[in-house]
Amino acid sequence: MSRDTREITVTVNGAPKRLTVPVRLLLSDLLRDVLGLTGTHVGCGQGPCGSCTVLADGGTVRSCLMLAVQADGMEIETIEGVAAGDGALHRIQEAFREHHALQCGFCTPGIVMATVGLLRRSPHPSADERAELMEGHLCRCTGYRNIDAALAALAGEG
Amino acid sequence: MKPAPFDYESPATLDEALALLDRPGACPLAGGQSLIPSLSTRRMRPDLLVDLRRIPNLRGIDADAHSLRIGPLVTFAEAAASSELRSACPLVVEAIRHVGSPAIRNRGTLAGNLVWADPASELPLVAVALRAVLTLRHRDGVREVEAADFFLGAFETAIRPGEIVISIRIPKGATGARAGFAEVSLRRNAPALAAVAVQIEAADGRVRAARIAAGSLQPTPMRLASVEAALEAAEPGTDLPALGALAAGQTIAGLAGQSTAGYAGTVLPALVGRAIASTLAAL
Numbered sequence: 446m447s448r449d450t451r452e453i454t455v456t457v458n459g460a461p462k463r464l465t466v467p468v469r470l471l472l473s474d475l476l477r478d479v480l481g482l483t484g485t486h487v488g489c490g491q492g493p494c495g496s497c498t499v500l501a502d503g504g505t506v507r508s509c510l511m512l513a514v515q516a517d518g519m520e521i522e523t524i525e526g527v528a529a530g531d532g533a534l535h536r537i538q539e540a541f542r543e544h545h546a547l548q549c550g551f552c553t554p555g556i557v558m559a560t561v562g563l564l565r566r567s568p569h570p571s572a573d574e575r576a577e578l579m580e581g582h583l584c585r586c587t588g589y590r591n592i593d594a595a596l597a598a599l600a601g602e603g
Numbered sequence: 604m605k606p607a608p609f610d611y612e613s614p615a616t617l618d619e620a621l622a623l624l625d626r627p628g629a630c631p632l633a634g635g636q637s638l639i640p641s642l643s644t645r646r647m648r649p650d651l652l653v654d655l656r657r658i659p660n661l662r663g664i665d666a667d668a669h670s671l672r673i674g675p676l677v678t679f680a681e682a683a684a685s686s687e688l689r690s691a692c693p694l695v696v697e698a699i700r701h702v703g704s705p706a707i708r709n710r711g712t713l714a715g716n717l718v719w720a721d722p723a724s725e726l727p728l729v730a731v732a733l734r735a736v737l738t739l740r741h742r743d744g745v746r747e748v749e750a751a752d753f754f755l756g757a758f759e760t761a762i763r764p765g766e767i768v769i770s771i772r773i774p775k776g777a778t779g780a781r782a783g784f785a786e787v788s789l790r791r792n793a794p795a796l797a798a799v800a801v802q803i804e805a806a807d808g809r810v811r812a813a814r815i816a817a818g819s820l821q822p823t824p825m826r827l828a829s830v831e832a833a834l835e836a837a838e839p840g841t842d843l844p845a846l847g848a849l850a851a852g853q854t855i856a857g858l859a860g861q862s863t864a865g866y867a868g869t870v871l872p873a874l875v876g877r878a879i880a881s882t883l884a885a886l
């Protein structure tokens with residue numbers, strides 16, 4: 446059905462890839478359906494929920510609001526690239542576990558990716574910066590408090 | 604795949620883009636934060652998307668003596684981080700804090716937001732308040748449109764098929780200009796039900812210039828010229844938030860009969876007072 450495809454080069458979690466993709470393929474669908482990286486979750490597909498958040502050239506983006514062709518030339522980081530190669534949890538993931546910052550885990554990959562981005566820019570984020578991060582993410586389970594407890598611990602306030 | 608089929612081009616020059624946009628059913632793509640959700644629901648089914656991202660000279664913020672020029676690919680995040688905008692047009696930076704969430708601001712552009720012309724958007728009323736001028740390019744020429752003439756209705760602007768915004772020019776405020784933005788919304792970052800934008804330049808206890816507009820209350824931004832005039836005529840020591848609220852109430856009384864007049868009559872004076880108070884707190 447698709448009228449058109451394009452060849453793109455993207456780096457995903459450090460690995461460069463050359464792919465031919467339909468122009469109407471969303472980045473979220475490239476990650477999940479083509480590359481099998483199903484850790485990036487799709488909740489709303491419209492921008493508000495934040496579960497599909499990944500890093501593109503270091504900044505948070507909604508992967509459901511980008512076409513795969515728009516990621517041409519970019520470096521994409523997903524939740525699959527966060528833990529160490531030996532499977533040891535990243536300190537963000539440890540903090541989430543420690544503080545019970547997840548229940549069903551649907552929202553978690555997006556929030557963890559946003560946290561990776563925030564801590565790189567601002568290693569000790571203030572309460573305001575943490576609140577700004579949470580503005581971009583819906584969680585139906587935790588009531589947010591434990592997520593902020595994990596973020597506060599990461600900021601060095603815990 | 605969610606979007607309906609379309610053709611896609613990412614031309615490397617403005618001329619190529621303008622030629623492509625001259626085709627029927629062609630549509631420019633900037634950050635995609637309004638367009639892609641509509642493609643995914645198939646509310647929009649363009650034949651051709653012309654991605655502007657590879658075209659040179661559409662990024663960046665340039666200043667001359669009198670104004671700042673914002674390129675059409677400047678994102679909300681880039682604008683919010685600009686020290687020039689912060690000092691010469693603080694209202695723009697203040698308003699952006701109310702737009703979406705960080706990931707949306709990393710991709711979305713000011714120009715795309717103006718062209719989308721959602722009545723609940725923050726940037727259109729800021730553009731009207733600050734007397735911004737949009738430069739529109741078509742393959743046949745270029746024209747300038749003042750923000751006040753650009754917004755024609757909800758999701759409707761003066762832009763014609765084949766035209767793109769190539770710059771947003773905003774007159775510089777005097778050094779020390781301060782801004783305030785107040786809105787009512789269901790959550791922070793949800794669409795505004797009513798919003799008021801204020802930028803004030805003051806010296807010696809007097810308001811030298813006031814720039815005030817309201818949004819969301821009618822299909823297009825409303826410049827509150829009578830409130831601006833009231834503040835500019837005020838003697839030093841006047842309670843400016845109260846004066847502004849009073850003048851706003853009188854403006855709304857003039858809109859009697861419109862469907863939103865009842866709600867606006869309650870909320871507008873309060874928001875005007877609040878936005879002026881937060882501006883003065885920053886002075």
Ligand SMILES: Cc1cc2nc3c(=O)[nH]c(=O)nc-3n(C[C@@H](O)[C@@H](O)[C@@H](O)COP(=O)(O)OP(=O)(O)OC[C@H]3O[C@@H](n4cnc5c(N)ncnc54)[C@H](O)[C@@H]3O)c2cc1C
Nearest residue numbers: 492633634635636637638703711712715716724725767768
């Ligand atoms: C979850 C979410 C929350 C949001 N919250 C807010 C909010 O609180 N306040 C708010 O104001 N907005 C909000 N928005 C919308 C806002 O992000 C978009 O309106 C803005 O980003 C559009 O700019 P863009 O670059 O993404 O444009 P695109 O989506 O690429 O394009 C938007 C429209 O403008 C046209 N266009 C783009 N650039 C040009 C150009 N240079 N010349 C001519 N036409 C052009 C396109 O053809 C399209 O019709 C939100 C969006 C999402 C997904």
Ligand code: FES
Nearest residue numbers: 488489490495509
């Ligand atoms: S799935 Fe992308 S924001 Fe909800």
Ligand code: FES
Nearest residue numbers: 548550584585586
């Ligand atoms: S943990 Fe279930 S949605 Fe957040």
